[in-house]
Amino acid sequence: MNARNILIPTATALAVIGAVGLAYAQSTAETAASAPMTTQTTQTTTPTPAATPPMAPPVTTTPMAQQPTQQPTAAPRTSVPMPNDSAPMPTERAAKADRN
């Protein structure tokens, strides 16, 4: 009777965990499979710049006098822009000279 009291709850708990775990694994797999191709395409088609321009000194090291704009490093960058109807993944325009 004591063994039964232990075995039944344990089996039930494992069954619940297993069922939810399986459902979570399936949903994760489906999400990965349906991820937009654009991201992958972007990563593979982005060429490396021919020449890397010299780096400027980090702006954080120089406080601004007139406008003390800051680098709010405390604010984590959690927002990732998502493609939507109003801003579809752009087709890159032809390279041209800019105004330096």
Place this chain on the structure above:
Amino acid sequence: MGASIRRGALAGAAVLAIVLPPGLHAIPSATGDWVAPSVEARNQPSAPHVDQALAGWVGLSADSRQTARWVVDTNDHAGMDFIMVDKKTATLHVFAADARLLASTRVLIGSARGDDSVPGIGSRRLADVLPQERTTPAGRFVAERGRNALGEDVVWVDYGAAVSMHRVRTTNRLERRLERLATPNTDDKRISYGCINVPASFFDDFVRPIFATSRAVVYVLPEVKTAQEVFGFQFLTAASTATAPSRPTN
């Protein structure tokens, strides 16, 4: 038997509540149903979020603050991160979609004061651009990533006028662009032919990611005209009643 099963189910649920990732946690909807947070919900600024974000808008000029408030109140940025360039202070601000100010930096801009580009300047050689024509145009620009003629990855702010945002260029040592970026003097920032020069690390950390997968809006504040004149908004008094006005389509 039934009690044992219930006990087991509770124990399993307790384990799952601890083990499952926080992202799976649902939030209650207004109707009492339980729904997962959506991208739309995350990108849609609500009043409490905006008010919280406003507290973090430190160091913004009155023009920047007013325009940014209009942007988020009218959702002019289409729920995406956006960038604001304040020419008067030669600063660039990066905002998250939910109106949080993510970062700010000094930038170099066009050497000539003015809010418009002369017609045809985008197809002219750099050497043919007169000093008084080296303006950084003001306006609302749907910017996108791209490349310039040298193959450098840039963000095209106004492709037609050849105005881009890019890492600061030091090819001409006489211009002392890095030194100019480091000084607090806004007059030092007027050196380019119209492009917006951003510190390289800032460009890579904050600007580039915004344009990795989509276009985004860049607001270049005017220095001769008023922000209201350029963006077509009135002074905001009630966010809830504000409507998106007509605006220049760049």
